[in-house]
Amino acid sequence: MDELDSEIVRLLQTDARQSNRELARKLGIAPSTCLERVRALTRRGVIRGYHADIDPAALNRRVQALVSIQLRPLNRTSIDAFKEFAGGLPEVLRVFVLSGGDDFLLHVAVQDLDHLHAFLVDRLAGRREITGFRSSMIFEEVADRTPARLSSPPV
Numbered sequence: 001m002d003e004l005d006s007e008i009v010r011l012l013q014t015d016a017r018q019s020n021r022e023l024a025r026k027l028g029i030a031p032s033t034c035l036e037r038v039r040a041l042t043r044r045g046v047i048r049g050y051h052a053d054i055d056p057a058a059l060n061r062r063v064q065a066l067v068s069i070q071l072r073p074l075n076r077t078s079i080d081a082f083k084e085f086a087g088g089l090p091e092v093l094r095v096f097v098l099s100g101g102d103d104f105l106l107h108v109a110v111q112d113l114d115h116l117h118a119f120l121v122d123r124l125a126g127r128r129e130i131t132g133f134r135s136s137m138i139f140e141e142v143a144d145r146t147p148a149r150l151s152s153p154p155v
Helices: 003-014 020-027 031-043 076-087 113-125
Strands: 063-071 092-097 104-110 130-138
Touching: 003 020, 003 031, 020 031, 063 076, 063 113, 076 092, 076 104, 104 113, 113 130
Parallel strands: none
Antiparallel strands: 063 104, 063 130, 092 104
């Protein structure tokens, strides 16, 4: 990505709803050039989509937690099966496959503590491939919604 591509990405992360004409004006380039650059970024997989940032509480998901999972046997079949299982649960927002002591991290969002407890007991505790799990409540989130491209380390 060159500097223009990086600036396009930064501006779209700030406001993905702006028109191509407005984006081109901010960049000081022709709308046709801007449109072609955005299309190229999309084709290359840099831009993966445009999303609305919704308050989880508005969706009756007032309690969020991170659940660390240990899995056995640890092989591709069990990893793929658990990814599919966890990704299909309505309470799960994200599934992360990890290295280290934990094999998975689930970001879950539920109505309340009773529903979190039910999720842990009913959805996870009975699965034979799960050898252990622990949950951590999320009290607050701080996120960088517009991360910039990092420079390459010197050679």
